[in-house]
Amino acid sequence: MDTSGFLGSLNKLLEWISRLAFLNLLWISFSLLGLVIFGFFPATVAMFAVARKWMLGDEELSIFKTFWTAYKREFFKSNLLGIILIAIGLILYIDFKFVLHSSNSFVSILYVPLFIITLIFISMIFYIIPIFVHYEMKMNQVIKNSFFVMIMNPQSTFYMLVGSFGIIFVLSYAPPICILYSGNLLALFIMKPATTAFEKINHKSKWFVQG
Secondary structure (H helix, E strand, O other): OOHHHHHHHHHHHHHHHHHHHHHHHHHHHHHHHOOOOOOHHHHHHHHHHHHHHHHOOOOOOOHHHHHHHHHHHOHHHHHHHHHHHHHHHHHHHHHHHHHHOOOOHHHHOOHHHHHHHHHHHHHHHHHHHHHHHHOOOOHHHHHHHHHHHHHHOHHHHHHHHHHHHHHHHHHOOOHHHHHOOOHHHHHHHHHHHHHHHHHHHHHHOOOOOOO
């Protein structure tokens, strides 16, 4: 048995475990730094910026420096994106409540199209932040292109949906672990297929609008 090879692999694994834990602690800490309301989206964008660098092969980057730089640079823009997403989410939620509690049979018919619209919106969210950190784009371009990428990559979108809900389901049974491994796992899980989708689209199409 090659002991040196085993120890090398073990050391690599422990390094990644510590890196992921550190990234998640940064995400939680900087979300709290912005009083959660103003910190969550900048911290999430910063976390995805680190994950993107890892996906592109830059494994030796300074996690804190990369995170802090993205957090500062995108603080206002990411919060604007957050306001837009929360507003859309609230509108869909209110519409759902209205349809579910309505006694009007015509209104009840709207449940199916509303469910489809909500599913499309959730699927778009999986691409919005990856596009936000991967490209220099205006806000409307980020949202518009997230829809196109989602439509053009149904397999990746399905993979993200099922896998993300799977991760959340598993972590729900071990809340203490969420302190070290939660947002970071989702960021890596989402960023990998998203980056692959961007590469495929960039090779096949010229419609992708870059600001």
